[in-house]
Amino acid sequence: MSLVCTALTWPMWWRAQLDRLWTPAAPALQRFQQALADELGCPTDELLLYGAGRMGLYAWLDQLALQPGDEVILPAYTCVVVPNAAHFAGATVRYVDIDPHTLTYDLPRLLEAVNARTRVLVLPANYGLPLLGLDTLRARFPQLLLVADLAHALGSMPEPVLATRSLDAAFFSFEFSKCLTTGMGGALWVRDPELRKTLASQRLQLPVFSLRQRLQLGMTVFSHLLAASGAVTLGRWTQGVLRRLGLLYATSEELSGLRPAHYPLQLHTGAAHLGWQQLRAYAGTKQLRREQAIAYQQALAGLAGVRCMPVPDGAALLRFPLLLEGALAARRKAIMQALQEATGLPVGMWFNHVVHPVGSSGHGYVDGQCPQGEQVAATMLNLPLGRHVRLSAARLARLRQCLQEAQA
Template identity: 45%
Template sequence: MKGHVAGALRWRDLIAAVGHWLRRGPASVDDFRAAFARSLGVETDAVRLLGSGRAALHAFTAALDLPPGSEVLLPGYTCVVVPNVFMHLGLTVRYVDIGERDFNPSAEAIASAIGPATRVVVVPHNFGFVTAGLDALRARFPEVVFIEDAAHAWGGTDATGQVAGTLGHAAFFSFEYSKPLTTGIGGALVIADAAQRARVSPRLPDLRAPSARTVFKQALTLTWHRLTMSLPRPALVALIALLRAPSRMLGLVAKTPDSEVAGDTQPDYRAGLHPFSAAIGLTQARRFAEIHALRRAQAADYDALLADLPGWERPDPSPDRAPGAVLLRYPVLLPDTATRDAAIAALEAAGIVGGTWFDDVVHPRGSRRYGYTEGECPNGERAARTVLNLPLGRHARLSPAQRAAVRAIAEQHGGRHRHDGRGGATAREEPTR
């Protein structure tokens, strides 16, 4: 199947990671930290590795020591683990709607939403599209801390060439299974500004090493995801049917617990990144230029493939869109939910996984939606009902027959007229940070 997970991971990367970990031990964390910093063009000291992207966001926000009554602005199209961080910290949140086609709030929308109580703004780079105008926002609102949600945006740049993760006061990255660089589960906090780093670093928490069982489950799950990208659809379906029950019974799958999605429990925000996980990340971080170039080329191919099909609304090619964008997935908006679901079924029959990130304003559907009121972000709600993601990455290289299938499916499912529709729920995808 051509899909979204383990998009840069090769089998030999896993073998190399074992060897590196055995040779370097705990120093593997420092090696990965330096390589990841190099991929962003920042000092190694600017990067801190943690057990997840949500842990990085939590650590930085807690270190700000915000006064009571502080408010946080979030995008009206995000993953549940982001608002849950602020719920666990006891902070009020408000949401800012995204644009009609760019999947991020505009700088103007963010500026209009900032009020007297606003102390933090989370600026998303959803799907790898870098939100424009962050420099101007920082200059206009010096009392506000801007945190980049760069979970989707490794390698992306804004229209001026500045790298995602270096534009705000801080940024967090995710290394979850479906990200351009994956360690299984993991994340990074990036504080590019040295003065900001000096103020915040002393208040960042000490981290705990993950247990051997946790790392084993993460590595096993990552290996499984890599395997799914190597098998034809009939073999994959048979293998899933064979292994689903025993893997669940033995608790061998590393996933976000339902209780955390619901907001009833907290993750371990103080978990660090295991040296073996870091060694897996290192093998990919060293190839950052190759990985980013492939994703750019694949997105350009989708641009050409879908160019004259207005029923499949592609990302807005506005002047603010950086020509060097590195996308996590290639998102399109379809006329309604039923059309989107039919297209996903047709893609699956062609051996292509069609994703539904995000299936709610606060993904996944059924989450607590902390602080959100229905109707508050109509563009975000519409995107959640109609978005379809096409895969990018090493394991998403489409054959000529599959390229033809994508074109045929787009012509059949979507039509040429844009309209808004409401439909039923689709299968839930994992929280992503």
């Protein structure tokens, strides 16, 4: 089991490799784009495929002709690649604290934070939880551009958010730990047809992943799938070998706040093959995630020191988030280790910093600026959902018992 490759299985992986032998690049990309549009409930031509979700965000921001001092507001609970994209496009990044009960903006703080320099609000759907306050923000600030960070939320919400037409843009990610796993990849949805036309023309001129990068991505997905499907030791050993050979894909430049030499990029064909296989079975993946989230909720109900995020009916989360409180919060790492040993479940700490991950450049964030986001990042644990997770009654009982014993 794993927190990555949650929608990808070995049969899908093998079918994707075989499909590459007889489906040319252009039809494979078009087929994936169509399947993605069907999942999102939008016209196919409203989607643009990129080498990563943040590359799509960057391409969109870059077309806004941002002036020095123009602001992009982000939630104080995000990944460093998102503020990096805004920075690369010439924007000033500003963070607004979150509500620990929703993991999105503290709405009163956000309403106060918008000023004459604010051009864009990035609205998160962390873990696949629904967007909140969209109608309020659109009514209060009609001049602002609203872009949804749906990297965790591919088709996860009960209602198709793009159909509301309240957003100006939205971006999706298909990386190792996201709703679909293609290695690297992402999509951008754009409402404005003229801007979309410009972006579509420019996207065709973008470079593609090099042969070496495509090899790295393929090998890295393979190693992650080994670990996710139960061969944990072999998967880790494979990743170690790939790392020593320089064949494990990494994005260290972006973690340091540096723009890679080739950024943005087009989606590579291998990603389209893998993504299409997962989308063919995505209704089942979402249903499985829903059932698993309900099972976690029931197993942890009424447990002292543990607060689960409320999951709306019909929502399909990417991971199941819970917050440790009181005495448990101070012992998060030890509790995480105990849970893994007791249950065999991989337990994550995502996001582990206001600007995830710990040790990244943390672009523009000053410690103490957003205390609620910092508290969430310091006390968050998340449990796996997806096709490689087996939640028996005995395993869920051990999960609850371990947390009870930690509280004692």
